[in-house]
Amino acid sequence: MIGYVTVGTNDFARAAKFYDALLAELGAKRTMEFGSSFVVWGRGDGPALALTKPYDKKPATVGNGVMVALAARSKEQVHKIYDKAIALGATDEGKPGPRGDTFYAGYFRDPDGNKLNCFFMG
DSSP: OOOEEEOOOSSSHHHHHHHHHHHTTTTOOEEEEETTEEEEEEEESSSSSEEEOOTTTTOOOOOTTOOOOEOOSSHHHHHHHHHHHTTTOOEEEEEESSSSEEEEEEEOOOOOOEEEEEEEEE
């Protein structure tokens, strides 16, 4: 159902480096690029994550209540992704752990303040 999600940045080079390293842990790579203002990461024909400088040239801001969820293959991978994000300059929004009976997730904000989580169902 979801094709891709886009997050904004005010420092494209820093943000692209962050997502190159973070999304590689999930097996994603750059699948599309337009100069130094737009890049997409994916793993094939499934959902993707895009990074852009805002089209209207105004500063990128984060949406309150907006979050990108990255699907992991295990609880261990949730920890690995969360730890990688923090090491790359993300800030903690909720350490990895169970949320209910079958949902396991860790929450963080990228260096621009966009909220993400990495989760595993099972």
